[in-house]
Amino acid sequence: MLITGSMNIRVELYGIPRQRAGTELLHVATESEGASLSQILTDLTRQSPDLANACFDQGSLRSGYLASIDGETFVTDPQTIVLPGQSLLLLSADAGG
């Protein structure tokens, strides 16, 4: 596990990420300076290989998936820092309906 410490990033799953993980919520422990998206995805891979197989590719999100910090900013850059106390949303990129 790359990330240690007692603070958490809450990872909310929507759509296909939720289907694959079989849960709506996961947590990633982090240091006070936060963790990069890549580090978070690595930790999530350990927690849910099925989620990782479908949605991640070597520390990045696969095409068709998107992350959002607190539902406000949308990111895919693996170097994006997520701070403790923030929520990371993982979702299918296509919002169509």
Place this chain on the structure above:
Amino acid sequence: MTIGEATRPRHGNHGCYLRIDVTCQTSESEQIDQLALRRFLGGSGLGTYLLLREGAAEVAPLAPEAVLAFVFSPLVGSPLTTSAKFAVVSKSPLTGRLNDSLASSRFALEGKKTGHDAILLRGKAAQPSVLLVDDDQVSVEPAEDLWGLSCPDVERLLKERYGPDYQAAVIGPAGEQQVRYATISHDGRHAGRGGSGAVLGSKNIKAVLVRGSRRVTWSQPEELVELAKELSKKSFGPATAKYRELGTAANMLLLNRLKALPTRNFQQGSFEQAVELSPEKLSVTRTKTRSSCAACTIGCEHIYGPLDDDSKDSAGTRLEYENLFALGSLCGVGESDDVLRASRRCDELGLDTISAGGTIAFAMECVERGYWDVPWLQFGDGKALLQAIEWIGKRHDVGDMLAEGSRCLAEKIGHNTIQFAPQVKGLEIPGYEPRALQTMGLGFAVAARGADHNRSSAYEVDIAEGAQRHDLPPTAAAQAVETENRAAIMDSLILCKFLRGVFGDLYGEAAEMLQQVTGWDVDGKELEETAQRIVTAKKWFNIRAGWKPAEDTLPARFLDEPLADDQQAQMSKTDFQQAVRAYNQCRGWSDDGWIQTDQLDQLGIDHQQPTG
């Protein structure tokens, strides 16, 4: 772009449309030259061209002389996935503006096989009738016994009466009653928005049946088959997984989290019972099957059932996000049984679920505020929702006023309720809260057919890397133009928008498809211009129908008030008006949105009076 002489097409199209007068029971085949087909493609684009050619903009939408067009496309009948689609194009009785609704499946395949790229109706039958088109043979047959039947019942009876070779597009009781947001249905799917069902009903036509024997050729059949295989393969990938596994209803929980889920007539952006209406919950508590349109490899349809009081052979309930939002959160109804029943009843009666839910939710708020004395019509009351739908479909009691749509209802109720009637140009707003998804809001304001997510698709801009969804950045106008242009191409090819995520270069890849089907030397750059032409032609239709710049806005509620449960979700009226001006500038129109005649000339849009 080099287009040859105005000749009949060699591949992909028939090069003609069928014009039927149901009053006189006559028909004639009219040529469409290759130049026009190449400039407007098919579907929405070709339909707009034909309506302009026929002088339909100046005619009242429910008058006997009004035109209703079923329009196919060069890709219909090809092996390309999701290409079995047709457009229904007319002047909308709900908006008085251009209306182009799409539906899918075998009606498109059989309709094109009649040997026509479009079938146009005008006139009015003397009695309730059905229209049969069998290649060039047209007949209008009395069908008084079918009047009053639901969409699925009439389609089933027509199969028994005329045999399985015919494919039927039908109206339900709502179309007969000329409810201004009545649909045309085929095989359980609906050309839903804008009231094309009312136009067909005004002609006393319960159903249009098509059967044909004429197939077009393809320019490069072997290459086309290979391309189709590749596209089908890509359609199984992650870009469409959401639609396959959960359907469009997957939007429910995400939009709720983003406070972008319209709730209680757009007073809130989140709904406390959203989980109850989510596919994640529904698929645990109910059986679910999947289905797809003809010639589709995605299979986005999720059919839930049966309800407690259903018979064992019930077909179940098709559920889409728009149904769940409009009949659920928008009306404050969180009991899933009620929402499923409401959705299915709309399908049976032939009602657009977005406009039905939007109008009922608006009425509920009018009642809540004491502006309308209908005390039983309360937010959250599923039984009241079902009652209202039933009465709308039959124009019974207050259903007669609700059948006119929210804009007209606001005018009748008064008290300045138009400020919170959830519509643009009279078309009710779909399930994307404009204050939380502001580029989508811009798209709603400027779209030719009114508030519409399918013709704009600007939510793609709001929910994307780097998006500023609570703002209208300087790039918003150009991005709204781009998503609208892409939609215009897909709606004219016609391909399902759920494929959009599989294209790296939509224009280039679409050009390759058209080359292989039609033999045209079309490229991506030409298709970008084609998109601009189609959007401009729709606007030109609206101008001829009486459009004014003041129509291109959102209701006052969205520009005056922040969202109650998200204070960040607030629009500036000044910024919004500036964004509309910027959109018009990006289109090359005047700041107010007028089109110069030299631009029409440049795009090849005829602006002379029609001769058709």
